[in-house]
Amino acid sequence: MQRAGPQRGDIVAGLTAAAVVIPKAMAYATIAGLPIEVGLYTAFVPMLVYALLGTSRPLSVSTTTTIAILTGAELTAVVPTADAGQLIVATATLTLMVGAILIVASLLRLGFVANFISLPVLVGFKAGIGVVIIVDQLPKLLGLHFEKGSFVQNIGEILRGLGHISWPTLAVGAGTIVALTLIERLRPRWPAPLIAVAAAIAGAGLLGWQSHGIDLVGTVPSGFPHLTLPDLTLAQQLWPGACGIALMSFTETIAVGRAFQASHEPLPRANRELLATGAGNLAGAFFGAMPSGGGMSQTAVNRRAGARTQMAQVVTAAATVATMLLLAPLIGLMPHATLAALVIVYSIGLIHPADFRDILRVRRTEFIWAVAAFAGVMLLGTLKGILVAIVVSLVALAHQAADPPVRVLGRKRGTHVYRGLTPEHPDDETFPGLLLLRVEGRLFFMNAERVAEKVRPLITEHRPDYVVFDLSGLFDLEYSALSALVDAERRYRAAGVQLVLVELNQDVLAMVRRSPLGDALGEQWMFQNLEIAVDRLQADAAGDARHVEPPT
Known part of the structure; x- marks a missing residue:
């Protein structure tokens, strides 16, 4: 595949994207119930592999809110005790399976599967994911502690815990949300996540926030990720979730790649994208990474900052390595409320009421499909929500075919x-x-x-x-x-x-x-x-x- 030569703009873009990718990758690891260093590993290995094999020039690959919550749902089912060692092994197994499924799909030329989920259903599915993530992160923002359950149970526990809010924790989280919102609105070119995280780390270190009951991330291992061996005995439990995550990874990757394709650039090739994201997941599995795919916001930053080739992604990966080697002790001072605020702010971006309104204005039936997918994610869970989305899309297609004008x-x-x-x-x-x-x-x-x-x-x-x-x-x-x-x-x-x-x-x-x-x-x-x-x-x-x- 021919690529344009590396430019100075790629270096600037890669460093700028790293300021967004690194904090968000750590936050997404917490969504999945994993240690935050797993987010760093995911922003390193899969990103490098995609840079070598992918067909989209600006696409930035690590993980996304959707993939993170699907991963968390699977890991909770397989490792209900949340044992750290078992979680790491289960994650490696899940990531390996996602990579293998994507590679097999590439060999079978199944790139067309990306079109199986209709746009209205995808709008509803992502909005449902956004609401689920926000509810999942609210306890960290409020300083509440309880055993997580279903979506409805979690809402009930939050409501019952309103009388026990940790006000210092809420202040940190709310301050992070305000800072992110103001910076992105008033200074959109500034790396808002990096500034917010740096300010929170400085506050925790200099003002002793932990003594006020504000939970911090704690010790973060420094250095390169260790070799992690998957446990294939878990495959029988994980394969349905792996299929769902693989589908969502590819759907998001190809959608983002197409969205940010410049007019002079070749269109991303679906089956090659399957191979690139599959290889990234396969390699990442052995280095502690969680499932990965193309991210919308980080790709937008990458393109806006001047990325012209995948050299920008190589620079972002190098910045992630520098973080793992040099900044791990500082990351341990980050408040959980700051990470939760990051996740909430970027999850809100998945919810677009205007899209529902536009669908309703054009076609009432497809609005019902969007609402069905939205409710399916919240009430049935994320994996079943994917199945609901696919089934609703296929039923929609069958309905249209069965009732020609x-x-x-x-x-x-x-x-x-x-x-x-x-x-x-x-x-x-x-x-x-x-x-x-x-x-x-x-x-x-x-x-x-x-x-x-x-x-x-x-x-x-x-x-x-x-x-x-x-x-x-x-x-x-x-x-x-x-x-x-x-x-x-x-x-x-x-x-x-x-x-x-x-x-x-x-x-x-x-x-x-x-x-x-x-x-x-x-x-x-x-x-x-x-x-x-x-x-x-x-x-x-x-x-x-x-x-x-x-x-x-």
Whole structure:
């Protein structure tokens, strides 16, 4: 793969992105219930591997809020005791499996799977994830301690604990949120996460915040990550979660890569992205990393700061190494409330009420799908929420395929343009004895009867001599639907109504000619376009004053 040569802008961009990536990666590790150094490891190995193999030039790879909470849900189920040693091994196993799934998907050319989750469902899913993360982090922000449970249980525990808030802890968390918000609004080019974290560490070190009941991160191991060996006996428990995380990792990675592709850059190649993120996870598993993928906010910072090649990611990884080797003792002074505030601020970015409003304005049905995904994440859990999102997307697709539109057509006066009759165009021409219908999409076993249900009352209402199907919008005709057309033609003919087909594409026309429908219609009742059909049928109708009963 050809890449543009490294530029000075890549170095600046890499260092700028590191100021965002490093604090957020540590915060995301806490979302997953892991030590914060795991976040550093994740911002190191997967990032380097992607820099070598990935196809998106600005994409910055570590982990994301969505991946972190999915990881946390899996680890909680597998290691309910939260034992540190067992968590590290389980994480390595999960990350290894995610990497292996992505690589196998790449070899099988499954890049199209990224399109399985529709945009409205993804909007609902991410908003649900955002709410779950915020609720998960609120106890750290408020200084509350209780055993975590389901989403509803956690809300109940927070409400019961409001009388026991640690006000100094809340002050630190609220101050971090205010600082992040003001810096990003007033000085958007400044590294807000780095400034907020540095200020909190300075406050904890100089003012002795721990003596006021403010919990600190504590000891953080320094140096390079140690070799971690996965435990494949956990694979049976982890594989459903690994599949969900792999899907979300790839979906986010390809979406972010496409979003930040410049006009002069090649489009990210889906199957190569599967390979790159899979290899990054596979390698990261042996060095203590959690599952990884492309991050939206860090990629935005990377691009805005001037990244032109993946050299920017190499610089970010180098800055992470410097942090692991030199700054670990300082990171131990970071308040948990500061990390929680970081997570909450960036999780709010997953929730876009305006997107729900826009979906509702355009299409009520898809708004319901978005709400279903939103509620599924919160009420059923994150992994089941992914399944709900996928199932809702597939049901949505099946629903659309099973209910194709059937439009009654008229002709715009003074033209040869035929369009659906609507109140907005009351002057469009219709033709006595002719019922012009347009069927769009694909006719197959799932929707043939539904189309028939729509056509029957139209025939009863219009009592035509000819039912003319404009099939210019029909790209495929399956055998079951063709058989239904054969039956319909037979019923229409018995009732004195002639079926007419117009503008069939080459494949559909060949199929009709090979069937009994072709024998019944012959070339006489199949036309190249609507204008020819209308002229011919009007002439025939003028010479035939038949009165017919509509078919049943």
